[in-house]
Amino acid sequence: MSQSFSTWKKEGTSFHLVPTDKFKTTTILVTFSAPLEAKTLTSRAILPYIMEKSTAAYPSMKALREPLETLYDAGLYADASKFGEEHVISFQLDVVRGELVHHPSLLKEALELLEQMVLYPDLTESGFREQFVKQEKRLHALRISSLYDDKMRYAQQRLLELMAPGEAVSLPSLGTIEELERITPSSLRDTYRSMIEDDRIDVFVVGQVTKEEMEDALSFLPSHSEKVSHYIPAQKPVNGVKRSSETQPIKQGKLHLGYRVAVDPTSADSIRMQIVNGLFGGFPHSKLFMNVREKESLAYYAASRYAALNSALYVYAGVDTKEAERAEKIILEQLVDLKAGQFTDEELTQTKAMLINARRQILDQPGQLIGWLNGSKMRGLTLEDEIHIIETATREDVVRLAAAINLDAVYLLRGEA
Amino acid sequence: MMEQLTYHDTDETVYHEQLDNGLSVYLLPKKGYEKTYATFTTRYGSIDQRFKKGEEWITVPDGIAHFLEHKMFESEKGDVFQEFGRLGASANAFTSFSRTAYLFSATSLIEQNLETLLDFVQDPYFTPESVEKEKGIITQEIQMYQDNPGWRLFFGLIESMYATHPVRIDIAGTPESINQITADDLYTCYHTFYHPSNMVLFVVGNIDPEETLALIKANQAKKDYTDRPAIERDYGQEPHGVHRPRLELELDVKTPKVLIGYKDESVRGEAQVRRELTSELLLHLLFDQTSSTYLELYEDGLIDDTFSFDYSSEEEFAFATFGMETEDPDKFIQAYETLLQTRPDFTEDEVTRKRNMMQGKFLRALNSPEFIANQFSRHALAGTNLFTLPTLIASITKEEIEARFDELFAIENRAISIVKPYA
DSSP states (O other): OOOOOEEEEETTEEEEEEEOSSSSEEEEEEEEEEEOOHHHHHHHHHHHHHHTTOBSSSOSHHHHHHHHHHTTSOEEEEEEEEETTEEEEEEEEEEEOGGGGTOTTHHHHHHHHHHHHHHSBOEETTEEOHHHHHHHHHHHHHHHHHGGGSHHHHHHHHHHHHHSTTSGGGSOTTOOHHHHHTOOHHHHHHHHHHHHHHSEEEEEEEESOOHHHHHHHTTTSOOOOOOOOOOOOOOOOOOSOEEEEEEESOSSEEEEEEEEEOSOTTSHHHHHHHHHHIIIIISTTSHHIIIIIIITOOEEEEEEEEEGGGTEEEEEEEEOGGGHHHHHHHHHHHHHHHHTTOSOHHHHHHHHHHHHHHHHHGGGOHHHHHHHHHHHTTTTOOHHHHHHHHHHOOHHHHHHHHTTEEEEEEEEEEEOO | OOEEEEETTTTEEEEEEEOTTSOEEEEEEOTTOSOEEEEEEESOOTTOOEEEETTEEEEOOTTHHHHHHHHHTEETTEEHHHHHHHTTOEEEEEEOSSOEEEEEEESSOHHHHHHHHHHHHTOOOOOHHHHHHHHHHHHHHHHHHHTOHHHHHHHHHHHHHOSSOGGGSOTTOOHHHHHTOOHHHHHHHHHHHOOGGGEEEEEEESOOHHHHHHHHHHHHHTSOOOOOOOOOBOOOOOOSSOSOSEEEEEESOSSOEEEEEEEEOOOOHHHHHHHHHHHHHHHHHHHSTTSTTHHHHHHTTSSOTTOEEEEEEOSSOEEEEEEEEOSOHHHHHHHHHHHTTSOOOOOHHHHHHHHHHHHHHHHHHTTOHHHHHHHHHHHHHTTOOGGGHHHHHHHOOHHHHHHHHHHHOOGGGEEEEEEEEOO
């Protein structure tokens, strides 16, 4: 593994570069981060959908998308997401390497469109264009209500609300219908201006690009004073197990458990915690898969996920509602066993090998590389450092860290079809 | 002898050899990649449920190809996932209408992982007890899909388009059909469809082609595959036109979803690849944000970000689909019926732009070893070549696309599927 990375700051913007010629593409991601707040979330969630549809110089979807198609399907999209206690609006450009299609200026031409999208949105005197805002509000309402149709996502959202009612981390990422109704063309313009003026900016590039080329290509970004990060939520103690359930006319019940994890997400222990999660429910050899699925035939999926940033661990399983109680009992027992050190050396070695394999594979996908760079910047560790931490972790580490996992909430979506 | 094929327009080289036992091996070294991804694919999927066993035609329970895929992971020594886990690899498998693929991805111990893949797929082991236990797991998998509106919408459409062709059967079967499956049934299907001559092995990533081929050859030489039985399959006689023009289903959803399908004729070989690409170009010309009608449809709420389209084709069937989430499915259906009555005038510029777009889309996809292995295997089993796509795309004319419009959008080939909230 010999991939080099570099990170530096210039005029308040953080640059992250992975120079490589192994991909057919160059990928660029520009992110704007602000504190996650209920009052701005919905407006920031809809803004990228509007900004990616037109710009001042390309004032329709057709006008904007035509040059992108000609540029060999250059991808140019805006998106919004939650990252701990921050809200992130991102603009992504990925474009085929010019020499593959005998078009050397391809990247330069595509960057011009990225600049148009970020700096010169389609504004009139009264804000974003009325007709687009109206259409997008209708569509956004549809997106919000469609969450109900995806039962796994729906159950997870209910679990988050149960764990942290009213807190930023449990806000629905698309926002709310109530806030959506208040949005106007001019309020959206204010949201856009605040994004440009107040947000922290990060830039990620993966491709055959040098530091100088990267700075030059993105010199259009606004310069401002350095902004601090504030994405890490405070640790919360567990105060008894909260329970909630509801019933819908569906075939399969959804059992979701939320645990609090008392581990600093910026520490090396947060990397070791991936081993605990791996033994518990991260892989097909994990305790959840082996017991809930293979031994008891109770589920098709039963897995766990460690969300380091939220200091939380989630378990989810799709089970026959009649068997939900038994499944929960078995899930709880698996963690008790882990805490008591009841796992074999082979399971430990296997889990480490799988985690290391997954980390090496990150280098083979531009999107994953950017995701890793973004997620790991709070720790300041390299990929090699992370692999070393995993390799040298001991059985004692696992037992010590398993003790930091405490059940906080159980949500059950019952089926009665 | 190993054959070396270099494709300059994609900057990729593929090595190929067909082994003595009939297995087709393809190797694609990917410079600078950490991982190696391998797929071992048989031309056997959910549609192959009626075939010849010896002299006799037999019909096996719905969902058996997928059930067999699950059970292959159990060996006499134990669980195959554990074996891959010990080697630091992640393993998986999937069953489609016409293929079953077993795969792993790993960044180390590639030789051992490759041997493990070949050995477990070539060593079936089923007991009545383990077959019974799997039924609970797969029943939950089926129930999960039953609650998935997108899946129900799609299968509602397929069931409506096809009257007799087994593509209309859900890949996983039903709780009732899988309940009938026995260990003997699994052995019958295995011995019919898992002969190396019916399979393709594709390895892409951080590999040396000579060494990798030597390892595969040595592994295969140890196994006894002398006979090479012909496989006879029966898909029935599918009548022309659709089985049922419209199907509505009530589910626990907030927003209605509509999917329209046009059943197409399927041809063989490269002609089918050309037809598939021409159809894709046509759908892009009609429905992309750059099409002449998009803005008007968008303003009327008849197209938006939830709109999607697709063209699917296998050797035995082909169809185009498009649909979206909408409060008013009937308004949507009416609008598209009118829209597709008259072919729009495409310009040469538009067609050139779409060809560029398709070329770029293909090149971008080549970043993914998964895409290369899965798609190359699909083509190889159909006797075509994935890497001819750039040349084919460049050669498709405006007239061909227009002819496709006239062929595809006939009302007797149209079926509609709707998922809506409980009344």
